Amino acid sequence: MPMRPFVRTSLAILALVSATSALATETYIFAGPPRESVEKGVEVYGPVAEYLSAATGKHIVYQHPDNWLLYQTEMQKGAYDLVYDGPAFVSWRIAQLGHEPLATLSSRLAFVIAVRKDYAQVNTLADLSGRTVCGFGPPNFATLTLLSLFPNPSRQPYLVEVKTLKEAHGGVLAGKCMGAVMRDKAFAKMHKSSVGAKVIHRTAPVANQTFTAGPRFSAEDKAGMTVALLAPEAKTKIAKFLARFNRGKDLVKADREDYTGLSDVLQHSWGFEITRQAAR
Numbered sequence: 001m002p003m004r005p006f007v008r009t010s011l012a013i014l015a016l017v018s019a020t021s022a023l024a025t026e027t028y029i030f031a032g033p034p035r036e037s038v039e040k041g042v043e044v045y046g047p048v049a050e051y052l053s054a055a056t057g058k059h060i061v062y063q064h065p066d067n068w069l070l071y072q073t074e075m076q077k078g079a080y081d082l083v084y085d086g087p088a089f090v091s092w093r094i095a096q097l098g099h100e101p102l103a104t105l106s107s108r109l110a111f112v113i114a115v116r117k118d119y120a121q122v123n124t125l126a127d128l129s130g131r132t133v134c135g136f137g138p139p140n141f142a143t144l145t146l147l148s149l150f151p152n153p154s155r156q157p158y159l160v161e162v163k164t165l166k167e168a169h170g171g172v173l174a175g176k177c178m179g180a181v182m183r184d185k186a187f188a189k190m191h192k193s194s195v196g197a198k199v200i201h202r203t204a205p206v207a208n209q210t211f212t213a214g215p216r217f218s219a220e221d222k223a224g225m226t227v228a229l230l231a232p233e234a235k236t237k238i239a240k241f242l243a244r245f246n247r248g249k250d251l252v253k254a255d256r257e258d259y260t261g262l263s264d265v266l267q268h269s270w271g272f273e274i275t276r277q278a279a280r
Helices: 005-024 038-056 068-076 087-097 141-148 165-174 184-191 219-230 239-245 262-266 272-278
Strands: 027-031 059-062 082-085 100-104 111-116 132-135 158-161 179-183 197-202 210-213
Touching: 027 038, 027 068, 038 059, 038 082, 038 219, 038 239, 082 087, 087 100, 087 141, 087 210, 087 262, 100 219, 111 141, 111 165, 111 184, 132 141, 132 165, 141 179, 141 262, 165 179, 165 184, 165 197, 179 184, 184 197, 210 219
Parallel strands: 027 059, 027 082, 132 158, 132 179
Antiparallel strands: 082 210, 100 210, 111 179, 111 197
């Protein structure tokens, strides 16, 4: 028996409503590195997800990764639609996952490698081969940058992990490590009260931490998020985020070209070389 016209129409309407509802509730995942506790992560990143949800009309939720291994693994799988992290990861996602950079911190990143002045035997990078260097544990960008300066892994310095830049600087002066890798501005500030260290290498400035959006977002969504992140109202809407990372300053528009080649420092990091080969 043929289906009556009004029945077919009703079913079509129900199907349309169902599809529209599913689209409206589709979830987009926002994540950042697990540098904070879950509570702090929600406090800092949660308002960003809410703000960008309002800007795009999409349901964006913040998902806190439990640890660095999970964060990197989920990133490599393309599980994150919106990410905020350092330039090496940004560069990798652009090349491998089709992400687009949206907005970045206004300051640039540059690092120094410093040693004690009375270490006459250490005057160049090559002199640090096999010697101890204080720095944050990988995948910290400063540490990865240092290690990338030694293409032969057997010639790389031995990393002594520290928790703070003050500990890295103090470790050099106290003889805990032969050298330290630090943000240039932090070293300059600490060096004012200490003349016991010398810089043997400075890196060129590169882009800072950045928001990127993946291929599940449309070009219009990405443009809208960029506009929202740069808008004056962002100062109040995402105030805790800006206070945490940019000292309350405005974000600036990211330039895709600024990240070219920065993922090279990840070549010895677990999973990234494997994923890069598989993606070819």
